[in-house]
Amino acid sequence: MRIAHISDLHVSSGYFVPEWADRLIDEINNGKVDLIVITGDLTMDGHLHEYEMAVELLDRFGPTRFIVPGNHDSMNGGYEVFEELFGTRKPFFENDEVAIIGMDSSEPDIHDGKIGRHNYPIIREKVSKDKVTIMALHHHVIPVPKTGREWNILSDSGDVLSLCVDIKLDLVLSGHRHLPWVWELQDTYFVTAGTACTRRLKGRSYPSYNMIDINDGMIRLDQINLLTGEKKRMMDKLRNPLPDQ
Numbered sequence: 017m018r019i020a021h022i023s024d025l026h027v028s029s030g031y032f033v034p035e036w037a038d039r040l041i042d043e044i045n046n047g048k049v050d051l052i053v054i055t056g057d058l059t060m061d062g063h064l065h066e067y068e069m070a071v072e073l074l075d076r077f078g079p080t081r082f083i084v085p086g087n088h089d090s091m092n093g094g095y096e097v098f099e100e101l102f103g104t105r106k107p108f109f110e111n112d113e114v115a116i117i118g119m120d121s122s123e124p125d126i127h128d129g130k131i132g133r134h135n136y137p138i139i140r141e142k143v144s145k146d147k148v149t150i151m152a153l154h155h156h157v158i159p160v161p162k163t164g165r166e167w168n169i170l171s172d173s174g175d176v177l178s179l180c181v182d183i184k185l186d187l188v189l190s191g192h193r194h195l196p197w198v199w200e201l202q203d204t205y206f207v208t209a210g211t212a213c214t215r216r217l218k219g220r221s222y223p224s225y226n227m228i229d230i231n232d233g234m235i236r237l238d239q240i241n242l243l244t245g246e247k248k249r250m251m252d253k254l255r256n257p258l259p260d261q
C-alpha cells in the first residue's frame with residue numbers, strides 16, 4: 017500500500033504557489049498512491065470561501081483523502097465547516113494492512129494543540145496487533161529543530177508521547193511546523209511533513225511531502241523535494257508484531 021502524506025496547503029494565503037500544487041497533484045495522481053493523508057492547515061483562516069478553494073483543489077487529487085484539521089482550519093468557526101465538508105474531525109481508516117487513527121488536535125481560535133485525556137482510550141482501543149498502526153494529527157508531538165523557539169506543541173505532549181510509545185504506534189504523522197523532520201523513539205517514528213505547496217518555508221528549506229510504502233510489515237518513508245523531485249529515505253523498518261494482550 018502506498019500513502020502520500022501532505023500538509024499545510026494554506027490554499028488561500030499569499031504564500032500558496034499554484035504551480036507547486038499542480039506539480040504535487042500530478043506526482044500523486046501518477047504515483048500509484050492508494051490514500052492521501054493530509055495533516056491539516058488546508059486554509060489560512062478557516063473561512064467558508066477558503067474551504068471552497070481547498071475543496072476545489074482536493075477534488076483534483078485522484079486517490080481517497082484522509083483529512084484532519086489544523087489550527088488555521090478551526091479559526092472563525094471553520095471547524096464546523098470542516099465537519100460539514102469532510103464528515104468528521106477524527107477520521108478512521110482500516111484495511112488489511114493498516115489502521116489509521118485521525119485526531120483533531122486543534123482548538124477554535126487558539127493556535128496551541130491538544131489531544132485531551134478523553135481521547136487516549138479511543139486511540140488505545142484502535143491500535144491493531146496485526147496491522148501497521150498510524151496516528152495522524154496536525155500538531156507536532158516532539159519539538160522540531162530549526163523552527164525557532166518552541167510554541168504550539170501539544171499542551172499534553174508528554175502524555176501523548178508516552179501513550180504513542182506505550183502502545184507502539186508505528187507512525188505518528190503531523191504537520192504544522194512547515195519543516196520536514198523525523199524522530200525515532202523506541203518503536204515509533206514521529207514524522208512531521210513540510211508545507212506541500214506554500215512559500216511559508218523555514219530558511220532555505222523547500223516544499224515537500226512524504227511517500228510511505230507498506231508491504232508485508234515493511235514500512236519505508238521517503239521525503240520528496242517538490243522543487244527538484246529528489247527523494248530522501250527517512251525511514252526503513254520491519255514492523256515487530258505486537259504480542260498478544
Ligand SMILES: [Fe+2]
Nearest residue numbers: 024057192194
Ligand atoms: Fe501551517
Ligand SMILES: [Fe+2]
Nearest residue numbers: 057086087192
Ligand atoms: Fe498549523
